[in-house]
Amino acid sequence: MSAMKAADKLPMPDVRVAPGSDDASELFKKDVNGIVLVPQPSDDPKDPLNWPMHKKILIFTCICLAGFAGQMSPNSNQLTFVYQVPAYHKTQTDLLNSVAAGLAGWVAGPFLIIPLVAVIGRSSVVLWSLVAIFICQIWAAEMTGPNDYISFTISRLFCGLFGGIPAILGSGYIIDMFFLHQRGKAFAIFEVLIIFAVVGGGTLGGFIAEHKPWNYVFWWTLGPVGAAILAVFFFVEDTAFSRDSSMPKPPSLPESWMANRIATFLPGTRTQPSNKGSEMVKRAIIPLQITFAPITLLTGTYIFIALGLPIMQASTLATYLEPPEEAGGYGFSSLQMAFFTMTAWVGIISAQVYGFFFNDKTPLWLARRRGGTWHTEYRLANTILPSIILPIGLGIYGAGLEYHLHFMVLALGSFLIWFGALLALPVCYNYIVECFLHNPVEASVSLNAYRVSFGLMSVFIVTQWQSSVGVGWMWGIGAFLIVFVDLIMAGIILKGHLVRKWTVTLSTSIAVTEDGATISTNKGGAV
Numbered sequence: 001m002s003a004m005k006a007a008d009k010l011p012m013p014d015v016r017v018a019p020g021s022d023d024a025s026e027l028f029k030k031d032v033n034g035i036v037l038v039p040q041p042s043d044d045p046k047d048p049l050n051w052p053m054h055k056k057i058l059i060f061t062c063i064c065l066a067g068f069a070g071q072m073s074p075n076s077n078q079l080t081f082v083y084q085v086p087a088y089h090k091t092q093t094d095l096l097n098s099v100a101a102g103l104a105g106w107v108a109g110p111f112l113i114i115p116l117v118a119v120i121g122r123s124s125v126v127l128w129s130l131v132a133i134f135i136c137q138i139w140a141a142e143m144t145g146p147n148d149y150i151s152f153t154i155s156r157l158f159c160g161l162f163g164g165i166p167a168i169l170g171s172g173y174i175i176d177m178f179f180l181h182q183r184g185k186a187f188a189i190f191e192v193l194i195i196f197a198v199v200g201g202g203t204l205g206g207f208i209a210e211h212k213p214w215n216y217v218f219w220w221t222l223g224p225v226g227a228a229i230l231a232v233f234f235f236v237e238d239t240a241f242s243r244d245s246s247m248p249k250p251p252s253l254p255e256s257w258m259a260n261r262i263a264t265f266l267p268g269t270r271t272q273p274s275n276k277g278s279e280m281v282k283r284a285i286i287p288l289q290i291t292f293a294p295i296t297l298l299t300g301t302y303i304f305i306a307l308g309l310p311i312m313q314a315s316t317l318a319t320y321l322e323p324p325e326e327a328g329g330y331g332f333s334s335l336q337m338a339f340f341t342m343t344a345w346v347g348i349i350s351a352q353v354y355g356f357f358f359n360d361k362t363p364l365w366l367a368r369r370r371g372g373t374w375h376t377e378y379r380l381a382n383t384i385l386p387s388i389i390l391p392i393g394l395g396i397y398g399a400g401l402e403y404h405l406h407f408m409v410l411a412l413g414s415f416l417i418w419f420g421a422l423l424a425l426p427v428c429y430n431y432i433v434e435c436f437l438h439n440p441v442e443a444s445v446s447l448n449a450y451r452v453s454f455g456l457m458s459v460f461i462v463t464q465w466q467s468s469v470g471v472g473w474m475w476g477i478g479a480f481l482i483v484f485v486d487l488i489m490a491g492i493i494l495k496g497h498l499v500r501k502w503t504v505t506l507s508t509s510i511a512v513t514e515d516g517a518t519i520s521t522n523k524g525g526a527v
Contacts, residue, residue: 039179039180072198076137076202078099078205082318104456105162107448120272126166129165140159141219181360181519202314204338207335283442286439295496299447302424305454306386355427375497376431376497379431383428386419387424401471436511
């Protein structure tokens with residue numbers, strides 16, 4: 001039982017068997033490939049772990065669409081804000097601040113809105129956030145007059161407040177429906193789609209602005225946002241299920257489809273247990289506890305830099321490429337800008353393909369090589385490659401801008417930046433969520449703040465930073481910052497289990513992992 005002493009309080013009675021015992025293979029439930037199911041599913045057909053895979057994939061697909069549509073909306077004009085300068089009689093810096101307003105909403109919104117999950121349920125919060133985004137996009141598209149700048153900026157702030165909510169809540173659905181050995185693929189698909197929305201929304205906006213007025217970059221988003229609203233309403237079910245008999249249970253929902261939809265979404269109070277008030281206060285406090293937990297501070301610092309610099313690259317891209325060549329730019333049109341951002345698309349898609357095949361396979365291989373016992377830090381083995389790629393990409397990008405090299409040099413740097421960043425992001429998200437397994441949504445709220453904060457801050461400091469050291473050294477310093485956080489990540493990989501013990505000391509109620517669980521009864525086998 002020594003291997004299980006590190007196990008936290010996750011209620012998995014069937015798993016608490018010494019990994020090497022003779023009867024382990026009989027007591028553990030496994031999948032068709034012989035991988036032990038963690039957590040062990042209950043015998044209740046309402047348990048999302050017992051749902052058929054096609055149902056899980058349908059709900060997951062709808063949540064992916066919701067996260068994608070919500071995330072791309074606040075920064076729809078990130079490549080086209082320069083076209084709004086004459087409309088409002090403002091400077092490029094003023095319009096860049098409107099992009100920053102959306103980023104500020106991304107940071108603050110989850111802390112303010114996620115506690116409502118305790119009152120109206122996770123699915124209802126997703127649906128009504130999408131409705132709010134839909135309204136905000138119409139609001140922004142209508143703000144075309146010279147006196148509409150303030151109102152337009154406020155629309156971006158509110159769109160940001162709601163825009164990140166579906167993406168944050170997605171982690172809860174993943175934890176509820178998928179087993180440990182499936183989550184790496186799910187997080188890779190989900191998080192890559194979320195970042196793809198940040199880049200892809202601007203790219204499509206660039207194509208549109210080449211042939212249509214600039215406000216069309218907001219009108220077109222009503223299609224995917226509207227589709228996400230319908231998909232969530234028709235297909236998404238509440239996935240909350242407690243395997244702890246001491247916890248209060250929500251009332252049973254109606255069996256008939258329409259009555260079920262009304263109970264789930266209008267407004268959704270039927271999906272939650274009776275202790276809504278105390279649970280709402282708890283959900284407001286837990287993200288702050290997780291944000292400042294030792295393991296989150298370290299991993300969050302890595303995300304802050306490793307994801308913040310790519311967001312800074314995307315947010316400032318137009319300021320480097322669109323000015324004429326005599327002004328030090330490349331004279332790109334919005335159409336050329338849109339094509340250039342395809343380099344990030346290729347990097348993001350490549351990262352998704354890599355993550356799909358290796359985000360689960362690598363940690364499971366490590367677990368089997370080390371006796372079949374799971375340790376959460378095995379997830380982080382997949383950060384080694386991006387930790388090498390990211391500083392190289394930033395260095396190439398900075399050198400290309402400094403010496404005004406051919407734009408294909410910038411394209412190579414952009415590809416490496418986004419490929420590396422999107423290899424690391426799902427792994428870090430998955431890791432921290434599995435460090436706080438009973439609070440996956442609150443953990444995502446915390447990581448979202450780390451992920452977006454540097455990008456938000458960079459909008460305000462990039463001009464002064466570049467003026468002080470030059471564009472080449474600005475991105476060169478960024479590369480050295482990546483090397484610094486690489487050392488932090490190395491420390492987490494080697495000693496993260498000790499850091500997590502500090503978190504347990506500070507708050508035993510939230511520090512819940514699957515450490516010590518048996519993931520394989522075939523030692524040394526291949527996955």
